[in-house]
Amino acid sequence: MALFGYLQRPLRIIQTLLSVYYAYMLEYRAELMFWVLSGSFPLILMGLWQEAARSGQFDLDPDTVVRYFLAVFVVRQLTVVWVIWDFEREVLEGKLSPLLLQPLDPGWRHFCSHLAERLARLPFIAILVGLFLWLYPVARQQPAHLFWGLLATGLAFCLRFLMQYTYAMVAFWVERATAIEQFSFLLYTFFSGMVAPLTLFPEAVRTIVFWTPFPYLIYVPASLLVGLPIKIGQSIGVTLIWCLIFWLLNRLFWRLGLKHYGGMGA
Amino acid sequence: MTLQRYFRVLRLFWEVAIAAELEYRLNFVIAALSSLTALGGNLFGLFLFYRTGYQFQGWQWQEALVVLGVFTMLQGFAATFLSPNLNRIVKHVQEGTLDFVLLKPISSQFWLSTRTISPWGFPDLVLGLVMIVYAGTQLGLGLDRYLVAIVPLALGFMSLYSLWFMLGATSIWFVKIYNVTEVLRSFLEAGRFPIVAYPAAFRIFFTFVIPVAFLTTVPAQVFLGRIEVTWLAGAALLAMGLFFISRLFWRFALRFYTSASS
Numbered sequence: 030m031a032l033f034g035y036l037q038r039p040l041r042i043i044q045t046l047l048s049v050y051y052a053y054m055l056e057y058r059a060e061l062m063f064w065v066l067s068g069s070f071p072l073i074l075m076g077l078w079q080e081a082a083r084s085g086q087f088d089l090d091p092d093t094v095v096r097y098f099l100a101v102f103v104v105r106q107l108t109v110v111w112v113i114w115d116f117e118r119e120v121l122e123g124k125l126s127p128l129l130l131q132p133l134d135p136g137w138r139h140f141c142s143h144l145a146e147r148l149a150r151l152p153f154i155a156i157l158v159g160l161f162l163w164l165y166p167v168a169r170q171q172p173a174h175l176f177w178g179l180l181a182t183g184l185a186f187c188l189r190f191l192m193q194y195t196y197a198m199v200a201f202w203v204e205r206a207t208a209i210e211q212f213s214f215l216l217y218t219f220f221s222g223m224v225a226p227l228t229l230f231p232e233a234v235r236t237i238v239f240w241t242p243f244p245y246l247i248y249v250p251a252s253l254l255v256g257l258p259i260k261i262g263q264s265i266g267v268t269l270i271w272c273l274i275f276w277l278l279n280r281l282f283w284r285l286g287l288k289h290y291g292g293m294g295a
Numbered sequence: 296m297t298l299q300r301y302f303r304v305l306r307l308f309w310e311v312a313i314a315a316e317l318e319y320r321l322n323f324v325i326a327a328l329s330s331l332t333a334l335g336g337n338l339f340g341l342f343l344f345y346r347t348g349y350q351f352q353g354w355q356w357q358e359a360l361v362v363l364g365v366f367t368m369l370q371g372f373a374a375t376f377l378s379p380n381l382n383r384i385v386k387h388v389q390e391g392t393l394d395f396v397l398l399k400p401i402s403s404q405f406w407l408s409t410r411t412i413s414p415w416g417f418p419d420l421v422l423g424l425v426m427i428v429y430a431g432t433q434l435g436l437g438l439d440r441y442l443v444a445i446v447p448l449a450l451g452f453m454s455l456y457s458l459w460f461m462l463g464a465t466s467i468w469f470v471k472i473y474n475v476t477e478v479l480r481s482f483l484e485a486g487r488f489p490i491v492a493y494p495a496a497f498r499i500f501f502t503f504v505i506p507v508a509f510l511t512t513v514p515a516q517v518f519l520g521r522i523e524v525t526w527l528a529g530a531a532l533l534a535m536g537l538f539f540i541s542r543l544f545w546r547f548a549l550r551f552y553t554s555a556s557s
Contacts, residue, residue: 063474067481076497077344077488086349208325215329219336225343 042133043141050145058149065153068109071101074224087229092167093255097226099161099168100178100251105223106154107147108186108246112139113210116197120290121204129287136194136283143190173256177265181250184268189246191275198279201286216241222248226257242271304401305409312379312411323414330418334426337363337487344492351492357430359489361515364426365448366486369510371419372452373459373480379413381463382476388466391554404545408460427518436518444518447527450534451510455483457537460545467548479505486511509533 054061075098082091116139119125128135162169172178193210200206218224220243227235227248238244245268252259316323341363345356354362384407387393396403431440462475469475482505490498490508501507509530517527 059469060474063478067474067477069478069481070484073482073485073497076493080492080494081344081349084349086347205322205325208322208329212325212329212332215332215336219339224340229343231346 042137046138046141047145047148050142051148053142054146054149061146061150062153064109065106065150065157068102068105070218071098071105071223074098075102078225089226089229093257095165095168096170096255097251097257099158100254101223101247103154103158104182104185104247104250104254106150107182108189110143110186110189110193112143112190113193113197113200113207115139115142116194117200117206120200125290136279139194140190143186147186170255172254174253174261177261178250178254181245181253181265181268184265184272185246185250188242188268188272188275191272191279192242195275195279195282198282198286201282201289217243217246220244221246222251226252228257239267242268242275245271301401301405308410309412313414316414326415327418330422333419334367334422337367340487351489353491354489357433358515358519360430361427361518362489362511363487364423364430365451365511365514365518367419367423367426368448369423369451369455369483369486371416371421371423373455373483374416374419375412375414376409376416377456377459378476379411380408381459383407383410384463385466388552393552394554397549397552403549404460404542407463408456431518434519436520440518440520444514447514447517447530450530451514453534454506454530454537455510457534457541460541461537464541464545464548467552483507483510489515506533 075095078087078089078094078098079091081087082089082094116125119128119135125135128138192213196209196213197206199209220238220241222244227238227244230238245264249259249264249268251257253261341356341359344351345359350356351359384393387396387407393403396406399406428441458479459476462479465475482501485493485497485501485505486507490501490512493501498508502509509526513526513530516522
């Protein structure tokens with residue numbers, strides 16, 4: 030009974046936060062559509078690689094290219110994170126202070142707002158993917174490892190959130206923490222598998238890249254969905270380790286940062 | 296006379312902007328570092344296509360580098376001149392400060408488009424140019440090619456400006472327009488590669504719907520001395536047409552502006 034009592038409070042908080050943020054996000058429906066469209070980068074590369082694969086000089090056939098990049102598009106949509114911009118503003122404008130008084134870590138607030146936005150975004154993604162499958166029949170396929178793919182996508186979202194929220198802690202010390210995210214985003218673009226499936230990378234580069242967190246954000250979930258060869262257990266394990274590393278760093282910087290934080294007018 | 300006045304105002308605007316930005320010298324270092332990393336990433340991305348001996352139809356490695364260089368310059372141009380100004384139109388509309396702009400004895404479109412510049416785009420402008428010069432030297436191109444290429448490059452800048460300005464102008468009706476410019480930017484990414492690298496449907500889209508082909512491929516072609524008159528004429532028509540439309544559109548949009556409190 031006591032255990033049930035402990036669980037009840039977080040569940041109620043989660044439910045409340047999700048419904049509040051979902052309602053809030055629905056206010057921005059039109060913008061959500063533009064956000065979805067602005068993630069069209071994988072589709073551009075799909076065209077390039079499709080054309081390149083037709084030449085037969087790559088170890089890849091054009092239909093696989095289409096499926097892979099469609100999966101990249103979906104994974105990218107489901108793992109978009111912007112917490113650093115919100116957090117930086119809260120710190121600079123002192124809006125963090127009232128949130129600190131609440132008996133809830135502000136991180137959960139951000140996390141829930143991202144989750145709720147994802148729910149509001151789902152219909153747009155579904156419509157776009159439906160349209161795409163209708164126009165490109167070759168892209169239709171049964172997802173290869175639906176369960177593992179979705180799990181990896183969920184973990185990718187958590188990892189991306191943790192990474193960005195950790196960079197966000199720098200806002201306690203410097204004014205433009207977003208510059209770090211912008212830098213990291215470059216690495217993310219080129220090493221996550223967004224510009225090309227990692228199988229096309231030179232052997233040496235690929236080995237190094239698999240030690241970084243980036244391929245687990247896009248390449249692994251997308252490959253699981255379309256059935257490119259992936260070591261499932263190892264990949265999930267590495268993702269979890271990276272999550273743990275960033276979680277610990279995050280908590281450390283959060284403690285140090287709070288001591289440093291003066292707050293606006295405090 | 297008027298032209299002279301506009302030049303004087305422009306100089307004042309930019310002197311102030313640069314002086315203000317010099318307060319944040321560290322930011323500039325970070326921007327330069329980011330540009331360098333992006334350059335490395337872009338080269339790596341291009342290398343992935345060329346490493347097996349594949350090449351974009353009729354574009355050898357150095358020639359594809361020219362397109363990438365033009366694209367990098369275009370990004371630098373956008374970061375220096377376009378985004379700091381045109382993304383701010385929304386704020387003027389939201390807060391009603393557009394009133395003050397309209398009252399000034401100077402074209403409001405000019406004021407809104409040139410008010411400030413941001414040195415954040417300089418590294419990209421320079422790196423893009425370096426890339427073009429490197430590829431040009433390897434291909435043994437003469438100085439005249441560089442001079443000729445300025446024309447289509449300027450036309451590309453003009454087209455991009457006009458498109459961006461029109462999107463910004465729609466903020467008179469739709470207050471939150473920031474995301475729409477993001478959509479435009481994400482489509483512009485297609486300009487990293489020559490247009491022939493895409494399948495037919497993409498080519499049509501990026502030529503006639505979002506004219507990315509005219510922004511990067513056409514200047515590169517002129518530079519490489521493969522001028523096709525129709526394409527160049529197309530680029531000129533497009534740039535002038537879009538600029539003209541952007542002026543008309545701004546006047547049309549202003550009719551719907553009702554200020555903040557009225």
